[in-house]
Amino acid sequence: MVRLERRLPIRGSPTNPRNARAVAGVFVFACALLLAGCASFWPQTAQLAEGLPPGLPERVELSEVPFFPQVEYQCGPAALATAIVASGVKVTPEELVPQVYLPSRKGSLQIEMMAAARRHGLVSYQLAPRFEDLLRELAAGTPVIVLQNLTLGEGWHYAVAVGYDYPAGKLVLRSGETERQVLPFAAHETFWKRSGYWAMVALPPGRMPATAEEGRWLSSIAALERAGGASGARVAYAAFLERWPDNLGAAIGLANAHHALGELREAERVLRAAERRDPNSAIVLNNLAQTLSDQGRDEEALPFIERAAAAGGPHAAAIEETRRAILERISRKK
Amino acid sequence: MNTAWARGICRLLIVLMALAPYQVAQAGMIGTDQLAAPASQAERDTVLNFVTRxxxxxxxxxxxxxxxxxxxxxxxMTDQEVQALAARIDSLPAGADAVGVLFLILVLAAIWYVWRGGFR
Structure with a gap:
């Protein structure tokens, strides 16, 4: 005690052993905080650092992906054009401005980015919010649009990931006015995390995302079909059924796409196969009856629509309407 | 150990931590999208869509x-997308511009500082 008091005048100097110990303690504590911080700030990067996920190459760069430098605020059209052109469809950012850009928000919404790609015959797919999935799409040769936030506020920004270098821990992007931006995984994650790891790909209908999940990929194809892309949807459903042959929704979708394109024979063939596999599906029975009726084969259609009506369920009203139309056609023929 | 650096990093981490809560997280043919929808829901959606589109x-x-x-x-757009937009078009993020240069530099500095040894 006495000695300490004697040293009072120089307290605060780094040579004071007690003070040095305190500084060291604070330092260790800060390091611990920092390390704990790393894991929580960049959880996916930390996970990736544990090892390259199986099946992925160490380095990928899709150097053939084009670059459209953005003009003011218009990273949405620029990023979308990058992905669309990489999928083999000709388009310019200027043509996409009226399709995705919102003048008074000075930006583009995620939903509109997804929707606009469909207008060019592509299937938009939102990736699962996983860094690994982003790398898998790149490894499969697909550029990925990501939504980042580079500021402390509303600085949302679309960029297109086109490659990575795993040993160096770096991601390569086309971003804004930079043709080849190289960001450490952790930096990208910091910006990307704030959008909830939002990422999308836009693929030609015959190709499937490397990370496609059955249900969500089916919805993505149905979205293209709904947006008027029946011929694209037909191709996409057929590819889907090669991978998941038992998916009833995809069979119904394929038949509907054929029907919309006037290919009634093909629609019938698909629906008959689906009916054999799933004889109690009211939708399959209804659509098969409609397809037969549209070929003038109303008598053949009748037993199917009766079965659909007997199955009941949530589409009873639509089925009853089909049944009435078929009966009317039959009575008109007599 | 440069204490000015440490202080800088600490401040940055505090700012980042404060930001954490803001993470955003045909005629007669029945369509594929109707597969999972229960009847009353399907009808309600149709009515709703008419309005919301x-x-x-x-x-x-x-x-x-x-x-x-x-x-x-x-x-x-899909029905779900239309409804999502109708509900919160003003609060959804609109990707615009790469303006966060300062933030970018801070983050890069922090990452360089913490992971000087490289990724692996």
Missing amino acids: GDVARQLQALGLDPADAKDRVAA
């Missing part, structure tokens, strides 16, 4: 689009 097109017009563009844009 027009609503969303009007909202887009209010944000500076001409009517034809707004209509085309809504036509390419």
Whole structure:
């Protein structure tokens, strides 16, 4: 005690052993905080650092992906054009401005980015919010649009990931006015995390995302079909059924796409196969009856629509309407 | 150990931590999208959609689009997308510009500092 008091005048100097110990303690504590911080700030990067996920190459760069430098605020059209052109469809950012850009928000919404790609015959797919999935799409040769936030506020920004270098821990992007931006995984994650790891790909209908999940990929194809892309949807459903042959929704979708394109024979063939596999599906029975009726084969259609009506369920009203139309056609023929 | 650096990093981490809560987280043919929808729900959706597609097109017009563009844009959306837009078009993020240079430098500095040894 006495000695300490004697040293009072120089307290605060780094040579004071007690003070040095305190500084060291604070330092260790800060390091611990920092390390704990790393894991929580960049959880996916930390996970990736544990090892390259199986099946992925160490380095990928899709150097053939084009670059459209953005003009003011218009990273949405620029990023979308990058992905669309990489999928083999000709388009310019200027043509996409009226399709995705919102003048008074000075930006583009995620939903509109997804929707606009469909207008060019592509299937938009939102990736699962996983860094690994982003790398898998790149490894499969697909550029990925990501939504980042580079500021402390509303600085949302679309960029297109086109490659990575795993040993160096770096991601390569086309971003804004930079043709080849190289960001450490952790930096990208910091910006990307704030959008909830939002990422999308836009693929030609015959190709499937490397990370496609059955249900969500089916919805993505149905979205293209709904947006008027029946011929694209037909191709996409057929590819889907090669991978998941038992998916009833995809069979119904394929038949509907054929029907919309006037290919009634093909629609019938698909629906008959689906009916054999799933004889109690009211939708399959209804659509098969409609397809037969549209070929003038109303008598053949009748037993199917009766079965659909007997199955009941949530589409009873639509089925009853089909049944009435078929009966009317039959009575008109007599 | 440069204490000015440490202080800088600490401040940055505090700012980042404060930001954490803001993370955003045909005639007669029955369509594929109807597969999972229960009847009353399907009907309610149809009625709702009739309203919301027009609503969303009007909202887009209010944000500076001409009517034809707004209509085309809504036509390419799914029902869920239309409803999501109708509910919160003003609060959804709009990707715009790479303006966060300062933030970028801070983050890069922090990452360089912490992971000097490289990724692995």
